[in-house]
Amino acid sequence: MAPTIAPVRTSTDLPTSTTVVIIGGGIVGLTAALTLAERNIPVVVLEKGRIAGEQSSRNLGWIRKTSRHAADLPLAQAADRLWAEMPARVGADVGYRQAGIMFIARNETQMAMHEQWLNGVQALGLDSHLLSRAEIARHVPGVQGQWAGGIYTPSDGRGEPTLASSAIAQAAMAKGAVIIEHCAVRTLSTSGGRVSGVVTERGEIRCEQVLLAGGLWSRRFLGNLGVNLPTLPLTCSVLRTQPMEGPTDIAVGAPDFSFRKHIDGGYIITQRGKLDAFLTLDHFLLGPQFLPQLKAQRSFLKVSMGKYFFNDLKLARRWQPDRVSPFEKVRVQDPAANTELNDDALRNLRAAWPVFEQARIAQAWAGTIDVTPDSNPVIGPVATIPGLTLATGFSGHGFGTSPAAGQLAADLVCGSTPIIDPAPYRFERFA
Structure with a gap:
């Protein structure tokens, strides 16, 4: 059962034009929208399902610098500052606690x-x-x-995924952003060799710039445009306990479990040592690019082939703007939690901290992560499609860095001085 996000009343009216269209209403797209709205730049966010309905509400809520790639640390450091400012910025509690x-x-x-x-x-x-x-x-x-x-x-911390995206969305709309749910973008419109709009299931919106923040769907969207974004899906299972007395407010990660305090007094727990790797056609198409990563992390992956492979295979990889897109056929990627992995995580945790013998499971869910070959995101323009910028492939780190990642994407879209050096996130590094 997926976490329930704080409700947001979004728009139902489709504008005919704007300055920037953001494809994807996850937390990175929403923070980009907030940044643009604060700069008085007209922006429309289009989400095929519900805002934050996929990984943005299903992640662990960790906000960390620890063990990040050195090149990724400036983004994480900038995110720390922005997370601390976020409650005042959006006028709501996003669950941010700098508890370590x-x-x-x-x-x-x-x-x-x-x-x-x-x-x-x-x-x-x-x-x-x-x-x-x-x-x-x-x-x-x-x-x-x-x-x-x-x-x-x-100085590391945590936030609440079920609160943060909603609060950011509300603040963005209050500052002029338009957010429309249940409106999938099928493709881009181009004119004179650059982006001139987007074609949605409800019609076209003209615009000057497009930011693609579509998470695990970004690869399929770009593939229809002839652009190869190398990402593969991995699925993480999570559980939340009922409120209980625990040992600390510090988030703790061990080789085969992790836990962190939830805002309601329970704990968010996962099996850090295992992720489900449900095979898709992309695993075979992209295998060589991911080989070093697969070799290094083979023990962490629970590889299987089943209905996920065939369901994925049924979804079109090429379609016309006047045809129903894959994003309308699957509004929300909602994998079932792996009970075996969750049970293993709780068993390992109880062996290390016996106080968790009292833990009672309140909820369990899973989320699908889009992983790049170097586990760093792509934040930057697509040279072959002027006017298109990407903010995707966050490899499970998107929530923690989202305020800075969204601002960096907004900076690049509107030509402002970037909050940090964007060089580590160039799309061209995969060429």
């Missing part, structure tokens, strides 16, 4: 990886530091088992 994130290691090999990462980012001035087992116990009392140590970043 800790990763713990079972052996010296895992500990060496944390140490190597920390050494590699020393110049960035992070507050991350290594922990002994005794220090883990001081920060998170009641720990059991043999732990080699950990790494802790007190």
